[in-house]
Amino acid sequence: MTRRSGNQALIDRLERADIRPSAQRVAIAGYVLSTADHPSADDVWQRVKVDFPMVSRATVYNTLQLFTEHGLLRQLVLAEGKVVFDPMVEPHHHFVDDETGAIEDIPWSALRVGKVDELEGVDVREYMVVVRGRRRRP
Amino acid sequence: MTRRSGNQALIDRLERADIRPSAQRVAIAGYVLSTADHPSADDVWQRVKVDFPMVSRATVYNTLQLFTEHGLLRQLVLAEGKVVFDPMVEPHHHFVDDETGAIEDIPWSALRVGKVDELEGVDVREYMVVVRGRRRRP
DNA sequence: GCCGATATTTAGACATAGTCTAACTGCGCC
DNA sequence: GGCGCAGTTAGACTATGTCTAAATATCGGC
Known part of the structure; x- marks a missing residue:
């Protein structure tokens, strides 16, 4: 249904980026690739844990790094003491x-x-x- | 001599900024108010400890905060995971x-x-x- | 379906950066 | 010299980021 087809779009997006779409990565992508919040890694972790309680902090860090390396995210230095993530990868x-x-x-x-x-x-x-x-x- | 007169200029500068010029603050100012390195707080601490082994980490953090509040320094978010300090307080x-x-x-x-x-x-x-x-x- | 290889995740240790505070030291005033 | 206040120290604590052994998941071959 709509939820599954929503995930299918994410799965397709990750596969196009040469990323194996594990459940954890899809969950992380579901939030971080569509937010305008510019969250930190720990923000993302707190958020994804709501629907995916077992996801580990290392997985979130690793996945954000992977998404950045594969061009799905930008990593920015705008907040004190932490990096933040931005799905809008075009210049702005x-x-x-x-x-x-x-x-x-x-x-x-x-x-x-x-x-x-x-x-x-x-x-x-x-x-x-x-x-x-x-x-x-x- | 030259070293003392150098300190006297710093002492004057701190007093003009309404800051009591303790020995630790003068030592910190001696480095951070004249560097183009944009150091982090811990960078400053490592550097000042060379000539002032007893200076504590908390003092360095507190002093950098004080200098920032009194307009002698700018605190910038340019490096991942840390803030850096810049004595050039005019826009650039x-x-x-x-x-x-x-x-x-x-x-x-x-x-x-x-x-x-x-x-x-x-x-x-x-x-x-x-x-x-x-x-x-x- | 099982197996082996590889990828991924987990749990938590560890390092660095930033904050906070009790206790101590220094300073100026009386 | 004592007192009150400012400043410093030492280190505990929190937050952020990294690393890794062990466990789990996935995939392809048989």
Whole structure:
């Protein structure tokens, strides 16, 4: 049914990425490949454990690493003391809320960055703007 | 002599920042307020311990926090799993070397960021471009 | 269906980074 | 010199990330 066909899409996605779709990996993918929360590894673990109590912390760490290596996730350094994961692998910027710690995506075209190509002595792999401040509340 | 007058400048700087210039704080300031290394707290501790073996880890953490709160340092999230410290408190960008982990300052004017003020629903406190890649070797 | 090989997961030890606090030390004031 | 307060120390504790032996799961051949 819908749940199974939902998993089938994930299974297909993992197989296309050359990843064997074990039940644990599908469960992890089900959350982390569709969230805009930019969770840490332990956030992902806490979340997946709800529906998959036996999943181990090492499996979650290993799986997130695997997804990153296979291009399904990006690993970002935006929060103090931890890395966070982002399923949006295309270039974009980020806003980090000083108050809540929440991380939000900013579309690539919303900001313009000039002269990166003029930086000397470096081969640029990626760049992004990190904006910090506070979300306005109504 | 030169060493003492060097310390006197630091002592003056700390006093101007409303910070009592204990020997430990002067030693920490001597390194962290003049380095371009963007060290972590433990990096600072290892470094200061060379000349000040008794300095404790808690003192270093507390002092870095104090310097940050008093505007002498900036605390940045650029390295995985740790915060780093930067004495250059004026706005600038950063380059992070994928290979070595080294962090380098990029002058504010070297890159241009457009349309930050057009971001909706947020009060921006600061922003910067983070460039990742590799330093070219000759 | 069984077996062997390989992949994956588990459980938990271990390392590093960051925080917290009781006890101790240093400093300035009276 | 004593007192009150600031600062430091030593180390316990928590959070994050890594590693690995042992166990489990999967797959292909027979």
